[in-house]
Amino acid sequence: MKAPVGVILAGGLASRMGGGDKALRSLGGQTLLSRVIERISPQVADLCLNANGDAGRFDAYGLPVVADPLDGFPGPLAGVLAGMDWAAAQGADTVVSVAADTPFLPCDLVPVLQLASEGQAHPLVLAATEGDTETRSSKGRLIRHPTFGLWPVALRDDLRAALEGGLKKVVLWTEKHGGREAVFPDERAFFNVNTPEDLAEAERMI
Template identity: 70%
Template sequence: MSAPLGVILAGGQATRMGGGDKGLLALGDGVILDHVIARFAPQVGALALNANGDPARFARFGLPVLADPLPGYPGPLVGVLAGLDWAAGQGAEAIVSVAADTPFFPCDLVPRLQLAAEGMAHPLVLAATPRGVAATRSMSRGGHVRHPTFGLWPVALRHDLRAALEGGLRKVVLWTEKQGGREALFDETDAFFNVNTPEDLALAQRRAGA
C-alpha cells in the first residue's frame, strides 16, 4: 500500500477554549501544530490542513489550507471530505486524518492503520484504545474507545460521504460502520490525549517539557 496523504483537522470551533485555533496555542518551543506536523509529516506523502476562515494565519506552516466543503460546521467528517477531495486532485487513493489539538499521537500511526486495513477493497480504519481511556468518546462493539478524528479514509468513498453529510449525517462511526470500517487498536492509553480545556493545555505543556 502506497503512502497516503495526511490531513490535519483544525476546522472545529474550540468552544471549550473560548474559540480560536487550538493548534496555534503555545506548546514547548512552538505551538501544538508544530508537534502535530513533526509527528505526522514523516508518515505521509504530503500534508494539508483543514481549517476555516482566513488561511493566512497558517501561512508559516507552508501547507495547503482546505476549507470545509459544506456549511455550518457539521463536524469532523466534513474535514475528512475536504481532505478526500484534495487527495483526489492529487491522484491519491487514501488519506489519514489527525486532530490539530492532539500533539502526542503515535509516531507509527499510519503504518498501524494500514496494517489493520490489509485485505480491504477500500481501506477504512479508525484508531481505538482500550476501554476506560476516554469515556466520552465512541465505544465500539468490542468495548474499545474509538477516536474518529484519527483514521484511514479511501478516496473512492468520497462521493458516498458527501451524500451522507448532505443528508444530515454527523456521527462518524455511523458512516464507518455502514461501510464495513475496521479498528486499529493502540495500547498506549494516552496516545490520543487532546487539548480541550486550559487544564489540558497545562498538562500538555508539562508533558512537552518532560
C-alpha cells in the first residue's frame, strides 16, 4: 500500500493553555511539536503542519505550513482539509492527521490505520481505544480520537462542501462515507496536552 503523507494539526486557539502556540511548549527539553514530528515522520512519505497566522514562527522545523482553507477556526476538520489539499498537490492518495499536542502518539499509527482500511473504496479510518475504569469511561466502549485518522484525498471537495455547510462533528462526516475505526491498545498514546495540568502530567509520564 502506498505510503500516505501526514499533516500535524496545530491550528487551534489553545484557549485552555492561555493562548499562544501550544505545540511550542516544552516537554522534557523538547517542544511538543518536536516530539510529534519524531514519531510521525518515519511513518509517512512527506509531512506538513497545519497552523494559522505567521508561518515564520515554525521555520526551525523545516515543514511546509498550510493554513485552514476556511475562516473562523471551524475546528480540526478544517485542518484535515488543509492537509488533504496539500496532499493532492503532492500527488498523494491519502493523508494521515495527528494532533500537535500528543507527544506519545503510536509509532505504528499509520500501518494500523492502513490495515483497518483494507477493502474500503475510500480509505477513511479514525483511531480509537477501548474505554476503561481509569478514564471513567464505559469499559469496552470505543473512544474515537478524531484528530488521528486516515483520509482519502478523493473526498476533499465533499468535505469542503460539508464544512461550508456548517459541519462541526468529525464522526458525522466519516460515518456518511463508511468510515471505520482502528482500535489501539493503549489510550495513553493519545494523551493530549490541553492545560498546564496536562503538561505537568506529561512530564511525569516521560
